[in-house]
Amino acid sequence: MQLDFLLVLIISYLLGSINSAIIFSKLQNLPDPRTVGSNNPGATNVxxxxxKTVAIAVLFFDVLKGIIATWGSYYIGLTPTEIGFAGLACCLGHMFPVFFKFQGGKAVATGFGCLLPVGITLGISLLCIWYLVFRKTGYSSIAAIISVGISPLVTLYIADKYVLPVSMIACLIVLRHMPNVLRLLDGTEPKTKRN
Incomplete structure (x- = not known):
């Protein structure tokens, strides 16, 4: 493994480990989002x-770190597959943050940020799919699973050389949502609303 690629993976993981939901909750004197609601430190639980205000700030920073990881990898000349691994490292950092006892979130916003540099068409498509599913079901988790799950197919028509890296990130995020799937099946998954 080349030293520059290894360094990118480490930086991407550390960047992903900066969990804005936990940080903003502390700054706002709110409970740790890992201990209330869905117990997920992400924009939806915040x-x-x-x-809205704090949640939008969390969403912005989570998306931004994904963009930095993959766009930065692209501009230093990494291959599409290597860019995909940088995105995976960033998402894994969000899910298992070294700065927060390895207890992180689902990486939906971070994953979206990782996918966004593939093209604005992909970003708009995924946002539209997420919004339509969310409006229909009221479940952020279902919207995330469907929109992320369909991302490799959309990528195939936009920039097929990125299908593999997009698929890698999509699979990771879908797998991370398996507890949500189980809760949906037994009827205990909470809908997205402010308490």
Whole structure:
């Protein structure tokens, strides 16, 4: 493994480990999002606790770190597959953050940020799919699973050389949502609303 690629993976993981939901909750004197609501330190759970303003800030920073990881990898000349691994490292950092006892979130926003540099068409398509599913079901988790799950197919028509890296990130995020799937099946998954 080349030293520069290994360094990118480490930086991407550390970047992903900066969990804005936990940080903003501390700054706002809110409970740790890992201990309330869905117990997920992400924008949706922060929205339930604190409303739109804080949730939008969390969403922005989670998306931004994904963009930095993959776009930065692209501009230093890594291959599509290597860019995919950089995105995976960033998402794994969000899921298992070294700065927060390896207890992180689902990496939906971070994963979206990782996919966004593939093309604005992909980003708009995924946002539209997420919104339509969310409006229909009221479940952020279902919207995330479907929109992320369909991303490799959309990528095939936009920039097929990125299908493999997009698929890698999509599979990771879908697998991370398996507890949500189990809760959906037994009827205990919470809908997205502010408490």
């Amino acid at each position: 929205y339930r606790m604190a409303g």
